[in-house]
Amino acid sequence: MESASIVEHVSISIDEKLARHSGLPRERCIFKVHEKLRKLNPDAYEPAILAIGPYHRGKINLQGMEEVKLQYLKSLLVRKEETSAERYVLAMRELEEKARKCYAEPVGLTSDEFVDMMLLDGCFIIELFLKLTDVAIDENDRIFGTCWMGYFLLLDLILFENQLPFFVLLKLYALIEGTKPEEFVYIALNFFAFSNQNLGKPRILDMSSIQEVQHLLDLLHRSRCPDPFVRTEKRKGIKWGRIQCASQLEKAGIKFKKTEDSNLFDITYSNGTLKIPNLTIEEKTEPFFRNLIAHEQYGDSTNLHYITHYCFLMDYLIDDQEDVSLLQRDEIITNCLGGDEVVCNMFNKLCHNLIINDDLFSYNNILDDVRTHCRKRRNIWMATLRRDYFNSPWALISFLAAFVLLVLTITQTVFAAP
The missing domain is CATH 1.20.890 (cAMP-dependent Protein Kinase, Chain A)
Known part of the structure; x- marks a missing residue:
C-alpha cells in the first residue's frame, strides 16, 4: 500500500507539471548559447557595455548605459515635441505577450519590467541609428563624442543573446517616424555597414522578407547572405569530404586567386584555380563570425548555413601558419591581428562543436572538383x-x-x- 501511495503521489505530481506546461512556443528565436559553444570563447557572446533584452539585463558592468537609454528616450520625446511616453508604453504593452514568446529561456521580469525594457532598449536602438542619418543629431551626444563606444556598441548589437524581437523595433519606428518598415531596414543596415566584414553589398529585402526578420542579427544575416531560394544543386554521386590545406593544394597544382568585387560567399573553382574573396581579419572578426554561426546553429537545419560553411572551408584550407602566409600572399586574407598563428588558431577553433548537414554543404561541388584535380598524378x-x-x-x-x-x-x- 505504501508503494502504491508513492506511485500515486508521483503520478499526481507529473500530471500537475503536464497541466502547467504549455509547450515550447514556435515563435522562439532568441536563445542563450549552449555551453559547448560558449566555452570556446565566452567573451564573444558577452556584451561589453550594452544590455539589450532580458538575458544580460541588470549586470553591474552594463549599468552605465542605462542612464544613456533614458537620455536617448528623453531626447526622442523632446525632438517629437512630446511630454509623455504613454503612447509608446501602451504600444509595448500590447506586444508584451508576443515578445515574451520569442525568448527561449525563462524571463523573470514582471509585466511592467518587461514593457520598460522593450521601450528603453527599442527607443535607444532607433535613436542610435537615426543619429547616423543626422535626424537625431546632438553635438553633446555621449556615444558619438567618444570613438571607442561606437565600436563596442556595434559589437554588442549583433550578439546572439542581446536582441529584441524585430517587430518591436518596427512598431516603435512607425510610432516615432511614421515611415515604412523599409526605411528602418535601410538605416539599420547603414549602421552595420561599419562592421567592415567584407560580406558585400546588402541584399534588398522585400516586404514579405522584412516581416520574417527575427531580430537585428537575423537582419544582418538575411541581407548579406545569398537568397536561400537560389541554391547550387549538389551533383549526383558526390560524397561530402574535406580537402587538403592550402599549402598541400598548391603542391598539387591548385592556384589561389582573389575574387574582385564580390561578397564573402562567392567562391568558385575552375581549371585548377580556386577563387576566393578577400577577408580582412581584425579583432572583431571572431565575435562577428561566432554570433552569426550561433544564429545559424539554432535556426532551421534545412536552410543553408552560409557563415558556418564558409568557416568550415577556411578551416580546411588553414592547418598551420604556412597556409595563412600563402593566403596572405595571394590576398585571400588581410591579417590585421598580428601573427599568422593567431589567424590559424581562430579558424581552427571556429568550427569546434558545430553540426552541419553534409548534403547541404554550400561548397560540395567545389570540394569534389578540387579532390578530383588532386587525384590526377x-x-x-x-x-x-x-x-x-x-x-x-x-x-x-x-x-x-x-x-x-x-x-x-x-x-x-x-x-x-x-
Whole structure:
C-alpha cells in the first residue's frame, strides 16, 4: 500500500507539471548559447557595455548605459515635441505577450519590467541609428563624442543573446517616424555597414522578407547572405569530404586567386584555380563570425548555413601558419591581428562543436572538383616541375641547359653508333 501511495503521489505530481506546461512556443528565436559553444570563447557572446533584452539585463558592468537609454528616450520625446511616453508604453504593452514568446529561456521580469525594457532598449536602438542619418543629431551626444563606444556598441548589437524581437523595433519606428518598415531596414543596415566584414553589398529585402526578420542579427544575416531560394544543386554521386590545406593544394597544382568585387560567399573553382574573396581579419572578426554561426546553429537545419560553411572551408584550407602566409600572399586574407598563428588558431577553433548537414554543404561541388584535380598524378607532376624548375629565370635556364645537353648527348650517341 505504501508503494502504491508513492506511485500515486508521483503520478499526481507529473500530471500537475503536464497541466502547467504549455509547450515550447514556435515563435522562439532568441536563445542563450549552449555551453559547448560558449566555452570556446565566452567573451564573444558577452556584451561589453550594452544590455539589450532580458538575458544580460541588470549586470553591474552594463549599468552605465542605462542612464544613456533614458537620455536617448528623453531626447526622442523632446525632438517629437512630446511630454509623455504613454503612447509608446501602451504600444509595448500590447506586444508584451508576443515578445515574451520569442525568448527561449525563462524571463523573470514582471509585466511592467518587461514593457520598460522593450521601450528603453527599442527607443535607444532607433535613436542610435537615426543619429547616423543626422535626424537625431546632438553635438553633446555621449556615444558619438567618444570613438571607442561606437565600436563596442556595434559589437554588442549583433550578439546572439542581446536582441529584441524585430517587430518591436518596427512598431516603435512607425510610432516615432511614421515611415515604412523599409526605411528602418535601410538605416539599420547603414549602421552595420561599419562592421567592415567584407560580406558585400546588402541584399534588398522585400516586404514579405522584412516581416520574417527575427531580430537585428537575423537582419544582418538575411541581407548579406545569398537568397536561400537560389541554391547550387549538389551533383549526383558526390560524397561530402574535406580537402587538403592550402599549402598541400598548391603542391598539387591548385592556384589561389582573389575574387574582385564580390561578397564573402562567392567562391568558385575552375581549371585548377580556386577563387576566393578577400577577408580582412581584425579583432572583431571572431565575435562577428561566432554570433552569426550561433544564429545559424539554432535556426532551421534545412536552410543553408552560409557563415558556418564558409568557416568550415577556411578551416580546411588553414592547418598551420604556412597556409595563412600563402593566403596572405595571394590576398585571400588581410591579417590585421598580428601573427599568422593567431589567424590559424581562430579558424581552427571556429568550427569546434558545430553540426552541419553534409548534403547541404554550400561548397560540395567545389570540394569534389578540387579532390578530383588532386587525384590526377599529371597535375602533381606538373606542379612539381613548375615549382622546382620554373620558379625563377635561373632555374628555367638551368633546366633548358640540362635538356639541351641531354638532347645533344643522345644525338651524339645515335650518330656515333656503327
